[in-house]
Every structure is written in C-alpha cells, then in structure tokens.
Amino acid sequence: MLPDATVLNRILSDAGVTARVEETTLGIVAHVPCEMAVEALSALRGSDLDFHMLLDMLGADTGEGIEITYHLRSLSRDEDVFVKTEVAYDAALRSVWNLFPSALAPERETAELLGIKLDGHPNPKRLLTTDGVAALLRKSVAVRSAEEVRAR
Amino acid sequence: MTDARDIVTSVGELASEGTHDPGMPPAGIRRIPSGVDGLSTEHLIINMGPQHPSTHGVLRVIVEVDGEEVVAAESTLGYLHRGIEKLAETRRFDQLGTLMDRGDYVSGIHGEQAAALAVEKLMEIEVPSKARWIRSLMAELTRIASHLVWYGTFGLDTGAMGQFLYAMRDREAILDILEAVSGQRMMFNYVRPGGVVADLPVGIEAKIIAFCDGFDGYLEEHHALLGGNEIFQHRVKGVGVIDREMALAFGLSGANLRAAGVGFDVRRERPYDAYSELEFDVPIGTRGDAWDRYMVRMEEMRQSVRMVRQAIAGMPEGEHTAKVPKVIRVPAGEVYASVESSRGETAVHMVTDGGTSPVRYHYRGPSLFAVQLLEEILPGHLLADVVMMIGSLDIMLGEADR
Amino acid sequence: MAIDRLTGEHSIAFIRSEQLFDLARSHSLWYMAFGIACCAIEGLMSASGPRFDFDRMGVFFRASPRQADVMIVAGTVNLKMAETVRMLYDQMPEPKWVVAMGACANTGGPFREYPNVVLGVDKIVPVDVYIPGCPPRPESVQYAFIELQKKIRNRTGERLAARRDRT
Numbered sequence: 001m002l003p004d005a006t007v008l009n010r011i012l013s014d015a016g017v018t019a020r021v022e023e024t025t026l027g028i029v030a031h032v033p034c035e036m037a038v039e040a041l042s043a044l045r046g047s048d049l050d051f052h053m054l055l056d057m058l059g060a061d062t063g064e065g066i067e068i069t070y071h072l073r074s075l076s077r078d079e080d081v082f083v084k085t086e087v088a089y090d091a092a093l094r095s096v097w098n099l100f101p102s103a104l105a106p107e108r109e110t111a112e113l114l115g116i117k118l119d120g121h122p123n124p125k126r127l128l129t130t131d132g133v134a135a136l137l138r139k140s141v142a143v144r145s146a147e148e149v150r151a152r
Numbered sequence: 153m154t155d156a157r158d159i160v161t162s163v164g165e166l167a168s169e170g171t172h173d174p175g176m177p178p179a180g181i182r183r184i185p186s187g188v189d190g191l192s193t194e195h196l197i198i199n200m201g202p203q204h205p206s207t208h209g210v211l212r213v214i215v216e217v218d219g220e221e222v223v224a225a226e227s228t229l230g231y232l233h234r235g236i237e238k239l240a241e242t243r244r245f246d247q248l249g250t251l252m253d254r255g256d257y258v259s260g261i262h263g264e265q266a267a268a269l270a271v272e273k274l275m276e277i278e279v280p281s282k283a284r285w286i287r288s289l290m291a292e293l294t295r296i297a298s299h300l301v302w303y304g305t306f307g308l309d310t311g312a313m314g315q316f317l318y319a320m321r322d323r324e325a326i327l328d329i330l331e332a333v334s335g336q337r338m339m340f341n342y343v344r345p346g347g348v349v350a351d352l353p354v355g356i357e358a359k360i361i362a363f364c365d366g367f368d369g370y371l372e373e374h375h376a377l378l379g380g381n382e383i384f385q386h387r388v389k390g391v392g393v394i395d396r397e398m399a400l401a402f403g404l405s406g407a408n409l410r411a412a413g414v415g416f417d418v419r420r421e422r423p424y425d426a427y428s429e430l431e432f433d434v435p436i437g438t439r440g441d442a443w444d445r446y447m448v449r450m451e452e453m454r455q456s457v458r459m460v461r462q463a464i465a466g467m468p469e470g471e472h473t474a475k476v477p478k479v480i481r482v483p484a485g486e487v488y489a490s491v492e493s494s495r496g497e498t499a500v501h502m503v504t505d506g507g508t509s510p511v512r513y514h515y516r517g518p519s520l521f522a523v524q525l526l527e528e529i530l531p532g533h534l535l536a537d538v539v540m541m542i543g544s545l546d547i548m549l550g551e552a553d554r
Numbered sequence: 555m556a557i558d559r560l561t562g563e564h565s566i567a568f569i570r571s572e573q574l575f576d577l578a579r580s581h582s583l584w585y586m587a588f589g590i591a592c593c594a595i596e597g598l599m600s601a602s603g604p605r606f607d608f609d610r611m612g613v614f615f616r617a618s619p620r621q622a623d624v625m626i627v628a629g630t631v632n633l634k635m636a637e638t639v640r641m642l643y644d645q646m647p648e649p650k651w652v653v654a655m656g657a658c659a660n661t662g663g664p665f666r667e668y669p670n671v672v673l674g675v676d677k678i679v680p681v682d683v684y685i686p687g688c689p690p691r692p693e694s695v696q697y698a699f700i701e702l703q704k705k706i707r708n709r710t711g712e713r714l715a716a717r718r719d720r721t
C-alpha cells in the first residue's frame with residue numbers, strides 16, 4: 001500500500017527534483033515545486049516503482065494558492081503515492097496529459113472551477129460550466145445564502 | 153425489372169473495391185467502407201444529447217462522421233454539474249451521505265460508504281462488525297439493482313425492449329428490500345459515520361433469501377434473453393475494444409477495467425467493511441470489448457448474490473453503530489477513502505481542519521474517466537456503435553459532473 | 555368508457571368539440587423522455603416499468619419533443635442545461651404541459667445554494683403541476699398525471715366561464 005519514502009526520495013532527486021517526502025494521514029505525499037511537477041511525475045512513471053496510472057487529480061484553494069494533488073497508483077506493486085504542488089492564483093498549470101491521458105478531463109475541471117490557466121492542454125476549454133460562471137470552488141466565491149434562496 | 157438482390161450485390165462489389173482495408177474487420181463484423189472511389193463524401197457533424205434517449209442521462213457527444221464512420225468525437229459534460237463538492241464544504245459530516253446519494257444516484261449506498269469511511273479513517277472510529285456486515289449486504293444488493301438498470305438500458309440501446317421490463321421487475325424487488333431497511337427507494341442516507349442508522353428490520357432476512365432464490369434463476373433468464381440473442385452478440389462482440397494499456401492510461405476502473413484484463417477490485421485489493429470476511433470471485437475479461445464488459449457485469453451480479461447469502465448467514469450479533477458524538481468534529485488532516493461502486497472506484501478525498509465540515513471535499517467519480525475515454529475510442533467505429541460504447545461503459549452523469 | 559363517465563346513464567352527450575378533443579388528449583399524454591438527474595430513474599424508468607406501468611394511463615414516452623404533449627422536468631436544471639430545456643419546450647407542439655418533478659425542479663432542491671443551479675424550472679418554462687419529493691415516488695408522478703388530466707378536461711369549461719363573467 002505505502003511505497004518506501006527513501007526510494008521515492010532517491011528517484012525524485014535523481015531526476016533533479018527538489019522534493020519533500022512525508023507520511024501523513026493520506027499516505028506517502030511528495031511535495032514538489034510547481035515548475036518541476038511534470039518532471040517529478042515522469043520520473044515516478046518511468047521508475048521501477050512503476051506508477052503508470054494517474055488515478056485522480058484535484059485542486060484545493062488553500063488561501064495562499066491552489067494546491068494540486070496528483071494521485072498515482074502502481075498496480076504491479078499495489079502502491080499509491082500522492083504528489084502535491086502549489087500553483088499561484090494567477091499562474092498556469094502545466095498539463096500532464098501526454099504522460100497520463102486520464103488527466104485530460106480533471107485538469108480542465110480543476111482549471112475552470114479554481115480559476116487558473118491551463119498550459120499545454122490540447123483542449124483547454126471549460127468542461128462543466130458556461131462562460132461567465134465564477135470559479136466556484138474558490139473560497140472567495142460564496143454559496144447562496146438562505147435569504148437569496150427564499151427570495152427566489 | 154431488376155431483382156433487388158442484384159442491386160445489393162452490385163453495391164457490395166462497388167464498395168469492396170473502394171478504400172477497403174483488409175486488415176480491419178474483426179471476426180464476424182462487417183464494416184461498411186467509408187468512401188467509394190470517385191465519390192467524395194462530406195463530413196457531417198452529428199450532435200447527440202444532452203436530450204437523447206441513449207446517452208444515459210445528459211451526456212452530450214458531438215461526433216463527426218464520414219458516411220457511417222466516426223472520425224472524431226467530443227464529449228461535453230456539465231449538464232448536471234450541481235456542486236456536490238462545493239456544497240459538501242457547507243454540510244456537517246453526517247450530512248455528506250445525502251449528497252453522495254445524489255452523485256451516483258443508482259447506487260447510492262456506495263457513495264455513502266465512501267463518505268463514511270473517510271470520516272472514520274480520520275477519527276479512527278472502530279465500526280462494530282454488525283454495522284460492517286450490514287453495509288456490505290446493502291452494498292451488494294445495491295450493486296445488483298444498479299447493474300439491472302445498466303442491463304435494461306443496455307438492451308434498450310441495442311433495440312431490445314423486453315428485458316428492460318424484466319430487469320425493472322427484479323429491481324423493484326430489491327428496492328422493496330432497500331426501502332424496508334432504510335426507508336427510501338433511492339436516496340437511502342443509511343450509512344453514517346460509525347455504522348448504519350438503524351438495525352435491520354425484523355424478518356427482512358427471509359425476504360432477502362426469497363429474493364436471492366428467485367433471482368438465481370432470473371439471472372440465467374436475463375442472460376439467455378439478451379446475451380443469448382445472436383443479434384445482440386453481433387452488435388457487441390469485437391466492438392469498442394479497450395485494451396489494458398488504454399484502460400490504465402485513461403484511469404478506468406471497475407468492471408470496465410476488469411473487462412480489459414486487469415484484475416483490480418477495491419473490495420479485494422483494499423478490503424473495507426466486511427469484504428475481507430466474504431468470499432467472492434472477481435471476474436476478468438480477456439479482449440476488453442463490449443461483450444466482455446457485458447459478461448463481467450453479469451458475473452458480478454452472480455457474485456453479489458453469493459455475497460448477499462453469506463452476509464445473511466454470517467450476520468454477527470451486536471450494535472449497529474459505534475458511539476459517535478452528535479456533532480462530529482473530525483481532526484485536521486487529509487484522507488482518501490475508496491470503495492468499489494457499481495461503476496468503479498468511487499472515492500472521497502477530503503481535507504479537514506478540525507471543524508464540523510470539510511475544507512475541501514473531492515468526489516472521484518469513475519464515470520468521468522469513462523466519458524473522457526469516449527473521445528479516444530469512438531473514432532473508427534460506426535455511428536450505431538457509439539450508442540453501444542456509451543451503454544457498455546455504464547456511464548452515470550451524476551458522478552461525472554458532480 | 556370515459557364518455558360514459560361524462561354522460562352518466564345517457565348515451566348521448568352534448569359537448570363542445572374543444573372539450574371532446576381535450577377529453578381525448580387527457581387520455582393520451584405522451585411525455586418526452588428527458589431525464590436530467592436522479593428523478594428520471596423514478597419518474598421515467600421505474601414509471602414505465604412493469605410495476606407502475608404508466609402505459610395503461612395512455613402515458614407513454616416519446617424520444618422527440620415534436621411528438622410529445624408533456625415535458626416532465628425530472629432533475630436539477632443548471633445554467634448550462636437551462637437553454638436546452640427552453641429549446642426543447644419551444645419545439646413541442648401546442649397544446650403542451652410541463653410537470654416539474656422533484657424538489658430540484660420545483661425550487662432547486664438540495665442543490666439550491668449552488669450558484670450554478672437554477673432555482674426552479676418555472677424560471678424557464680411555465681409549469682402546470684409540481685410534484686414534491688426527493689425523489690417523488692412513481693405513485694406521486696401517477697397522481698400528478700391524474701391531476702393534469704383534470705386540468706386539461708376542465709380548461710374549456712374554465713375559459714367559457716371566464717368569458718361569461720366578462721360579459
């Protein structure tokens with residue numbers, strides 16, 4: 001279930017990525033800087049840990065920026081790893097679709113709902129909402145209040 | 153006067169000397185060549201959905217066809233985007249189940265399980281064994297009900313109407329049981345952090361066993377009715393092949409992944425609730441075509457019945473829920489909890505800060521990954537097979553759009 | 555059978571042609587197969603299944619709005635869907651009716667706080683019958699159709715009464 005943190009550290013540093021690997025309630029999490037995220041993912045994919053499946057990808061508004069989490073799985077070793085990176089509010093997220101095609105839709109969704117730009121995506125359109133809808137998952141966007149609903 | 157048969161042969165000859173690719177047709181499938189030499193065809197854009205009886209909800213697929221053959225496809229989502237993830241940030245932890253029910257609305261229990269497991273993992277709650285067994289029992293009944301919906305609509309997609317009625321008949325029998333246990337037919341809100349909301353009602357065991365006894369035979373009938381139909385076989389065999397590599401690359405899970413030959417089942421690989429104590433087989437396909445996906449799901453129903461019987465026979469005594477405070481405060485942290493739903497790996501990825509609601513709540517819907525695969529797999533298929541592909545992947549838009 | 559009910563024991567009824575048409579219409583309400591969300595499973599699928607069997611009421615689904623009399627809005631309508639709902643409604647031939655099924659179609663339901671969700675389908679199309687519930691049971695949908703039938707049968711009478719009042 002949990003990969004070896006030291007092996008993970010070695011693979012990432014061999015690829016020239018400055019990473020901080022820790023074990024949390026989530027599992028093994030590797031924090032990597034935003035500009036090296038793609039390198040880190042490609043190193044993990046090619047390594048003998050064999051993380052060739054991107055199970056999921058999500059973004060979260062932390063108040064300082066958008067935290068992107070990639071969830072990789074290795075079926076041959078039955079291990080999961082989470083790769084986290086921070087993207088500034090006005091920055092662009094580099095697409096990893098040519099490493100993991102399964103990121104195509106989640107990336108579009110994350111970019112649209114958290115209001116960041118998408119870089120290198122073959123189809124960077126909105127996925128879920130229409131033009132003019134705010135970045136709904138941002139903390140600054142509030143849900144409707146009870147009064148608004150009542151006054152519908 | 154010309155004999156009608158002559159016309160057919162002459163068109164056939166004409167077509168066969170066109171752009172016919174000898175390597176292409178899979179065994180038993182006759183492909184209509186897209187272009188005839190000397191005749192130019194224009195590409196046509198066809199829009200299917202969001203109101204389309206065969207897109208299973210509100211999926212919209214825009215396909216570009218050259219004659220009968222699809223050359224490009226784009227799936228458009230969002231017609232059911234209603235903010236489950238955002239609203240979860242305003243809900244208490246015991247209210248998350250109501251939202252999850254409405255995500256994958258045909259198999260609500262699985263979503264509830266994922267939400268409850270996530271809370272329990274972070275709070276380190278020990279769930280009583282009776283609660284775990286009831287959960288698994290309910291989950292397997294729900295799986296059968298959900299697969300029956302898929303079975304009925306998949307038949308409708310191929311143009312068969314009869315089995316839909318039989319599938320609905322059996323589904324109603326399951327819904328009666330689920331309603332007796334939880335109080336609702338679809339939106340159960342039965343699984344809560346710490347256990348389940350109420351014990352099984354008195355005498356339900358006999359009803360469930362009676363259902364199982366009948367359903368064993370009905371399942372054979374279902375399979376004979378649809379799977380034994382030669383027209384159906386011709387329409388699904390060799391259609392929509394998703395091989396192992398493609399399935400993994402696109403993040404497929406559940407029956408779709410297993411039909412491609414990857415034997416990953418969350419129930420077996422990462423056992424939750426009572427699955428480590430239940431005995432079941434995980435069916436695996438070999439070719440990854442629509443027929444394999446059909447067979448895997450039919451076999452899964454059989455295995456579910458098997459598990460339901462075991463759960464009734466081995467149901468332990470005890471409490472149906474652990475001691476959980478009225479207002480649940482989950483310690484700060486981050487958690488990933490996944491279950492095997494009817495459609496694949498349904499998971500909750502939750503960030504908490506010690507308060508009464510999550511800070512970030514992410515719901516992984518396996519259908520989202522199946523939908524995005526459509527763009528990749530549809531080109532090269534015939535237009536009629538588009539419907540087969542969508543049907544065989546068992547897509548639920550509620551969890552794709554969330 | 556319905557004529558019997560209208561005329562009592564007599565076998566002759568004097569009736570306006572509009573009323574006769576409405577009577578006929580109320581017994582063949584074809585609805586459009588337009589399931590949006592969870593409610594569609596109950597209101598369209600279970601309803602046409604063997605237990606609830608809407609066909610016996612003359613309520614039958616059509617795949618195209620051009621052939622439909624009734625639109626059951628079964629589910630949450632969001633901003634992206636709103637345009638489609640209106641377009642489909644406009645494509646239906648007159649006379650047409652709308653049934654708003656479930657809390658979502660009535661008011662936005664459990665998702666009313668989300669800014670992307672329309673607060674009730676009556677913001678987009680005129681609604682004739684509202685069904686509460688999340689999801690309403692198929693029986694409620696059946697009841698809604700019975701109410702709709704009454705509404706259709708009474709509409710000529712109501713129009714005539716209104717005209718009488720005016721003069």
Ligand code: SF4
Nearest residue numbers: 592593656657658688
């Ligand atoms: S009212 Fe309830 S069941 Fe119906 S669409 Fe809305 S959430 Fe789903």
